[in-house]
Amino acid sequence: MNLTNQTILITGGTSGIGYHLAVRLHENNNKVIICGRRKDRLSEISSAHPGIDTYVCDMEDADQRVMLAEWAINTHPSLNVLVNNAGILHYVDLTKPVDQQQLTAEVTTNLIAPIHLSGLMIAHLQKQENPAIMNVTSGLAFTPIANMPVYCATKAGMHAFTMSLRHQLKNTSIKVFEIIPPAVKTNLGKSDGNDDTGHDAMDVKEFVEQVLLVAEQDQYQKGIGIAEGLVAQRDALFDVINH
Numbered sequence: 463m464n465l466t467n468q469t470i471l472i473t474g475g476t477s478g479i480g481y482h483l484a485v486r487l488h489e490n491n492n493k494v495i496i497c498g499r500r501k502d503r504l505s506e507i508s509s510a511h512p513g514i515d516t517y518v519c520d521m522e523d524a525d526q527r528v529m530l531a532e533w534a535i536n537t538h539p540s541l542n543v544l545v546n547n548a549g550i551l552h553y554v555d556l557t558k559p560v561d562q563q564q565l566t567a568e569v570t571t572n573l574i575a576p577i578h579l580s581g582l583m584i585a586h587l588q589k590q591e592n593p594a595i596m597n598v599t600s601g602l603a604f605t606p607i608a609n610m611p612v613y614c615a616t617k618a619g620m621h622a623f624t625m626s627l628r629h630q631l632k633n634t635s636i637k638v639f640e641i642i643p644p645a646v647k648t649n650l651g652k653s654d655g656n657d658d659t660g661h662d663a664m665d666v667k668e669f670v671e672q673v674l675l676v677a678e679q680d681q682y683q684k685g686i687g688i689a690e691g692l693v694a695q696r697d698a699l700f701d702v703i704n705h
């Protein structure tokens with residue numbers, strides 16, 4: 463996949479992986495469009511990086527997802543790459559009643575929204591040159607951490623969805639990537655007052671460089687760093703059980 467002169471929409475571009483990926487792709491002469499809920503942060507980013515286009519969107523809201531897709535396609539007809547990156551993580555104690563609102567938010571943001579948005583974009587992407595969809599899942603899709611049960615379930619769901627999407631689009635020109643991160647130093651999960659990313663979490667800029675390599679080499683499913691081992695070990699166990 464060529465990563466210059468593309469038109470790329472990244473969901474969740476206001477911080478962490480999405481932000482650093484956006485800046486790096488912008489520096490690489492791509493047209494980059496980011497969205498997020500925080501209007502002030504989006505304005506700050508477009509001022510600091512003239513040329514990055516921004517759109518306020520709460521991915522939890524289906525109508526806003528439809529408006530985002532319509533706006534992005536109409537404003538940027540050359541849009542050819544969608545990066546489904548926006549995500550949230552909550553720590554959930556399953557010995558207590560689950561907070562229904564928080565549950566819905568996590569499942570919607572991490573799973574329903576990217577499935578819906580991909581569906582809204584596919585007809586457009588198919589008409590473009592070098593189209594691609596890149597889904598950011600997690601090593602935890604393969605081996606869950608039990609105190610983040612909903613998050614891990616959504617990421618396992620996104621992994622399964624990505625496999626199906628790649629299969630269904632195999633006769634089209636749309637390339638479907640799954641980037642499987644390890645722990646990366648970002649704000650993820652910090653809203654719950656936890657900071658479990660640990661001292662061995664990967665630097666976000668280093669992670670982004672790996673993502674670019676993976677995309678350029680057309681590695682359609684790739685675990686980065688320690689996540690590569692999580693994927694490989696599960697694949698190996700699958701083979702053991704099934705042969």
Ligand SMILES: NC(=O)c1ccc[n+]([C@@H]2O[C@H](COP(=O)([O-])OP(=O)(O)OC[C@H]3O[C@@H](n4cnc5c(N)ncnc54)[C@H](OP(=O)(O)O)[C@@H]3O)[C@@H](O)[C@H]2O)c1
Nearest residue numbers: 474476477478479498499500521548549645646648649650
């Ligand atoms: N960091 C890690 O260790 C790690 C590991 C594996 C996978 N990942 C995945 O990497 C992706 C990016 O996470 P990150 O680590 O970069 O975390 P982050 O720094 O917290 O960034 C999350 C991004 O998602 C956006 N977002 C969240 N909810 C949204 C909503 N309802 N509507 C629109 N945008 C929303 C946030 O923007 P606003 O707040 O402005 O809305 C923000 O830009 C996620 O899918 C995450 O699951 C991260």
